[in-house]
Amino acid sequence: MDVDIAVFARAPVAGQAKTxxxxxxxxxxxxxxxxxxxxxxxxxxxAANLGPVSLWCTPDCEHPAFVACSKQLCVPLFPQxxxxxxxxxxxxxxxxxxxxxxxxxxxxxxxxxxxxxxAAANVLLEGRGAVFVPAEDGGYVLIGxxxxxxxxxxxxxxxxxxxxxxSRERLRRAGLRYQELAxxxxxxxxxxxxxxRASGLMTAMGLDPSSVDAxxxxxxxxx
Numbered sequence: 001m002d003v004d005i006a007v008f009a010r011a012p013v014a015g016q017a018k019t020x021x022x023x024x025x026x027x028x029x030x031x032x033x034x035x036x037x038x039x040x041x042x043x044x045x046x047a048a049n050l051g052p053v054s055l056w057c058t059p060d061c062e063h064p065a066f067v068a069c070s071k072q073l074c075v076p077l078f079p080q081x082x083x084x085x086x087x088x089x090x091x092x093x094x095x096x097x098x099x100x101x102x103x104x105x106x107x108x109x110x111x112x113x114x115x116x117x118x119a120a121a122n123v124l125l126e127g128r129g130a131v132f133v134p135a136e137d138g139g140y141v142l143i144g145x146x147x148x149x150x151x152x153x154x155x156x157x158x159x160x161x162x163x164x165x166x167s168r169e170r171l172r173r174a175g176l177r178y179q180e181l182a183x184x185x186x187x188x189x190x191x192x193x194x195x196x197r198a199s200g201l202m203t204a205m206g207l208d209p210s211s212v213d214a215x216x217x218x219x220x221x222x223x
Contacts, residue, residue: 003121003144004102005045005053006092008080009038011063024190035065036205037107037187042073048117051100056080056092086153093148101125101146108186109133109141110201116181120144123179130171130178132164136185139163149174 010017012034014027021030038055045053054076057066061077070077078095082088089104096102101124105112116133123131124144130152133142138161143152151170156163171178187196196202202209 002100003050003124004096004100005048005050005117006056006078006096006102006104007038007041007045007053007075007107008056008058008089008092008104009041009066009107010034010058011060012038012065013063018187020188021190021193024193033193033207034107036207037110038065038069039073040110040201040205041105041107041112042069042075044112044114045105045117046073046075048114048121050103050117050121054078054096056088058088085158086156089143090148090150090153093145097145097148101144103131103142103144105142106186108188109135109184110187110196110205111184111199112141116142116184119181123181127177128179129176131181132167132178133181134164134183136183137161137188138165139186140167141184141186142181149176 012031014031017034018030021033025033042053042055055066055069056078057063058080061079066077069075080088081091092104093102101121103117103120112133120131120133120142121144124146129146130149131144132140135141140163151174152167156166185192185195187193197209
């Protein structure tokens, strides 16, 4: 297989990362969680062994967590460019799809697996123009394209529960053959964190599920 995977990530800055979880985890704990989610997404992408993996960073590539991921996991860093998420994703697709089909994932779906990434790649390699893993909240946690399609990104109501529905309508209007895989869940709210803790994934992420309070989370195992 030869498919790019671009991981989109926000720097794990205390007070700016996973802000809806700050009341539960504190600013430091929410940033530690974001750091662990970045590494989880990268290690899953690398384990899928589909092709090049890259980390696309915002607000820039200078945060120590990004630099450490690049050095330890041997992934290149690229800055995200654009006025909103849609512009930033379109820019990445426009760069990467020149070479090969591309998947973009974020860091908010710790349940994303190697098998899910490989299934998405297969959809593109079999000739469909697009593939999605919808999110249970109405968005999506993965998008894959063979070619950059501007209409999928401009003026999209990002952050709303209509993103996937709007994407379907735009795909229909563009006449683009696509496939949706089974939906997954993303990690934004306190109830999502409770789900993460119950899932058993925290240990795999290097976090101690028994040590969670407003003073932070035990992230001693995060490299």
